[in-house]
Structures are given as C-alpha cells and as structure tokens.
Amino acid sequence: MDRLYSPSVISDIQRRYGFTAAKSLGQNFLADKNTIDRIVGCAGIEAGDLVIEIGPGMGVLTAAAAEKAGLVVAIEIDRRLMPILEENLAGYGNIRLINADILKTDVNAVIADALAAGTPAPDTAPEGIMAHAAGPPQSALAGTPTPDTVPEGIMAHAVGPPQSALAGTPTPVKIIGNLPYYITNPIVMKLLEDGVAADSMTFMLQKEAAARICAPPGTPGCGAVSAAVSFYCQPHMAMSVSREVFVPRPNVDSSVIRLDIHKGHAARPISDRMFFAVVRAGFGQRRKTLLNSLTGLAGLSKGEIGKALEAAGISPMRRAETLGLQEIAAVADAICLLQASTRP
Numbered sequence: 001m002d003r004l005y006s007p008s009v010i011s012d013i014q015r016r017y018g019f020t021a022a023k024s025l026g027q028n029f030l031a032d033k034n035t036i037d038r039i040v041g042c043a044g045i046e047a048g049d050l051v052i053e054i055g056p057g058m059g060v061l062t063a064a065a066a067e068k069a070g071l072v073v074a075i076e077i078d079r080r081l082m083p084i085l086e087e088n089l090a091g092y093g094n095i096r097l098i099n100a101d102i103l104k105t106d107v108n109a110v111i112a113d114a115l116a117a118g119t120p121a122p123d124t125a126p127e128g129i130m131a132h133a134a135g136p137p138q139s140a141l142a143g144t145p146t147p148d149t150v151p152e153g154i155m156a157h158a159v160g161p162p163q164s165a166l167a168g169t170p171t172p173v174k175i176i177g178n179l180p181y182y183i184t185n186p187i188v189m190k191l192l193e194d195g196v197a198a199d200s201m202t203f204m205l206q207k208e209a210a211a212r213i214c215a216p217p218g219t220p221g222c223g224a225v226s227a228a229v230s231f232y233c234q235p236h237m238a239m240s241v242s243r244e245v246f247v248p249r250p251n252v253d254s255s256v257i258r259l260d261i262h263k264g265h266a267a268r269p270i271s272d273r274m275f276f277a278v279v280r281a282g283f284g285q286r287r288k289t290l291l292n293s294l295t296g297l298a299g300l301s302k303g304e305i306g307k308a309l310e311a312a313g314i315s316p317m318r319r320a321e322t323l324g325l326q327e328i329a330a331v332a333d334a335i336c337l338l339q340a341s342t343r344p
Contacts, residue, residue: 004060004088007031010247013058017084021248025078026180029057032245036064042238042256043176043202045069050114052198054102054177054187057081059088065176066092073114077101103183103190108197111173175201184209185225188259192228193276201233201259204241210255211237217325224283228276231325233259268329274298275332282320282328290323290331291316298339308334 003009010029013019021027030036039061045051045068056062056074058081066072066089073096076085082099089095098110175198179187184205191201205213214235215221222230229235241254269275277297285293290309295302309316312334314327323331 004058004063005031005033005036007247010058013084013088017080019080019084022078026182027057027078028178028246028248028250030060030178030245031247035241035245036060038239039176039202039204039256040064040068042258043174044200044258045174045176046172048171050111050171050173052107052111052114052173052175054175054179054203056085056097057178059085061176061178062095063089063092066095069174070094070171071096071114073098073110075100075102075105075107075110102187106194107175107191108194111197115171115173173198176203178204179209181206181209184213188213188225189228189276192232193272195272196261198261200261202238202256203259204254204256206250207240207253207255210257214257217328218322220321222283222321223286224279227279227283227320227323227325227328229259231275231329233261235259269332270336271332274336275329278328278332278335279320282323286319286321289317289319290314293320294331294335298335300335300338304338304342305335308338311337 010031014021021029043051043065045065047068048070049068051065051069051072053062053065053072053074056076059074062072062074062085071094072092074085075098076082077100079099082097085097089097096114098105175191175196177187184203188201188203191198203210212221212223213226213229214237215223215226217227217230226235236258238256238258241256243250243253278294281297282290282293291302291306294300294305294309297305300308306316309331312327312330314323314331320328
C-alpha cells in the first residue's frame with residue numbers, strides 16, 4: 001500500500017493534486033494500518049471473494065481488501081479522487097473503479113457484471129493502462145455497452161496489470177465502506193430494498209448511526225432502517241474506531257458494523273415492497289398511532305387500515321416502535337390481502 005494510510009503521505013497526495021476534503025461528502029480518510037486491517041478482518045474477506053466497496057476515498061481500504069479478495073469493485077462519487085485512486089492502486093490487478101453515485105447505481109448489475117466478466121484476459125489491455133469508459137452508459141467491468149446497467153457518464157477503470165481472479169468459482173459477495181453520516185440510512189435502505197445479491201455488508205459509521213442501525217426491534221431506539229436491517233440481516237457491532245485515526249479528524253468516534261444478510265427467512269412477507277412501505281410509513285410518523293400513520297398507505301382509508309390491523313391481530317392504538325419484526329410483517333401481509341380482496 002506504500003503507506004497510503006500515513007498522514008504525511010495523505011498530505012503529500014493532497015498537495016500534489018490540489019485536493020481538499022469535501023465536508024459535503026463527509027470525507028475523512030483512514031490513517032491507521034491496524035484499523036484498516038481490523039476492518040478487513042471484520043468483513044471476513046477471503047481469497048476468491050468479490051468485494052464491492054462504497055466510497056474508497058484514497059484507496060487504503062481498497063488496497064487492503066484487494067490483498068485478500070479475488071476482485072474489488074470500488075464505487076466513488078467524487079471525480080476528483082479518480083486520478084488519485086488510479087495512482088495509488090496502480091500496482092493491483094484485481095481492482096475496478098467506478099465513478100458514480102451509489103444511490104443511482106444498480107449494484108446488482110455491477111455484481112452481475114463482475115461475476116460474469118471477472119477481470120480482463122491478459123491480452124485485453126496494456127499493463128498499467130487505465131481503461132476509461134466515459135460518456136454513454138457502459139458495462140462497468142466488461143467494457144461493452146449495456147444501456148441499463150449504470151448511469152450515463154459513468155467512468156470505469158481497470159487498475160493495474162490485468163489478471164483473471166474469479167473465473168469458474170462460486171463467489172461470495174461482500175460489501176464494505178466508510179459511509180458518511182448524512183447518507184448512511186439512504187444507502188443501507190437502498191441496498192436492502194434492492195435485494196442486493198450479497199452475503200454481508202460491513203460499514204464504518206458514526207458511532208451514533210451504528211447504534212441506531214443495530215437497535216433491536218420493539219425498543220425506543222428502533223427506527224425504519226434498524227427494523228429493515230433486523231428483518232433482512234443479522235446485525236453485529238464489530239469494533240469501535242477512534243476519531244484520532246482519520247485525516248482530517250472528525251468531531252465524533254466511529255463504529256464498524258457487520259450485517260450478515262439472511263439467505264432465507266422463516267416468515268418472509270408476501271411483498272417486500274409492502275414491508276418497506278409499512279416500515280417507512282410507521283416510523284416516519286413514529287409519534288402517531290399505527291391507525292393514523294398507515295392511513296393512506298396503498299390508497300387505503302382509515303377504516304380499511306383498521307380492518308387490516310385487526311386481521312393482523314395488532315391494536316390500532318400501538319405505535320410502530322413497539323412492534324416486533326413478525327408483527328410488522330403481519331401488518332404488511334394483512335394490507336396486501338386486503339388490497340387483493342378489494343380489487344375489482
């Protein structure tokens with residue numbers, strides 16, 4: 001990694017590229033090798049894994065993951081960081097960089113591309129040359145146009161000497177990232193709602209956000225994202241991270257969480273979409289009773305929502321934060337069944 005985690009190296013890179021960390025993007029760069037290695041360990045990255053990284057920054061975690069994984073696909077929103085990442089990661093043949101907004105990216109399509117294409121064959125590009133696919137939508141990894149895969153303007157880079165990393169093997173998919181506070185919940189909810197085809201997600205978050213995401217259902221700390229996480233994943237608080245190991249130093253400490261995604265669920269709701277709709281409506285107005293917060297959901301009147309709650313065995317006077325996971329699923333199913341029975 002050429003000591004990419006060293007504060008002096010980070011400062012030198014910023015000076016040479018005229019780069020200033022953007023507060024609006026929550027940019028704080030890891031500057032401690034022990035912390036980096038521990039995060040990779042928490043993620044359980046092993047040889048042959050496909051790793052999707054959200055927000056690689058200057059590439060310190062990217063490089064550490066690439067030393068263990070079969071292939072790392074890193075998605076970075078800040079175009080200014082792309083030449084820095086290309087320089088810092090040029091020695092790795094199993095990294096792909098995508099310049100895109102994660103909230104506008106079809107992560108399942110990126111995963112499918114990676115699993116289908118692996119890394120380029122040795123004769124597809126000169127060693128050390130970056131392969132740019134700018135302008136019209138491109139396949140993020142394979143280098144051929146696929147109009148619906150990624151947003152227009154995406155830039156895909158093949159970093160370092162091409163290798164074959166994933167060919168012919170069943171590949172565990174692990175998502176990692178250092179997520180800014182302001183966008184933590186939208187990213188986690190997007191991945192869950194999209195049914196991301198991954199085995200686990202390991203994220204570094206502000207300590208408060210991590211505690212909220214891991215809050216057990218039926219407790220005052222539980223919100224929309226924690227209810228969704230608990231239903232679709234097994235959440236773990238993995239480690240604490242001091243604010244002292246970042247450049248620039250943030251005002252708060254961080255935590256690393258790991259979300260192991262359930263491969264099957266004993267009480268899967270009839271409709272995942274309705275489950276998320278109930279979660280959003282119920283926790284979006286958490287001081288209201290369920291009867292009031294859910295009224296209007298799926299176009300149903302207050303009386304119809306009352307019937308659905310009764311069918312689910314839930315008092316209309318309860319609030320969303322008091323519900324267990326199975327109760328939320330039961331409400332979602334009752335609304336689906338009521339919808340089906342009232343359609344002409």
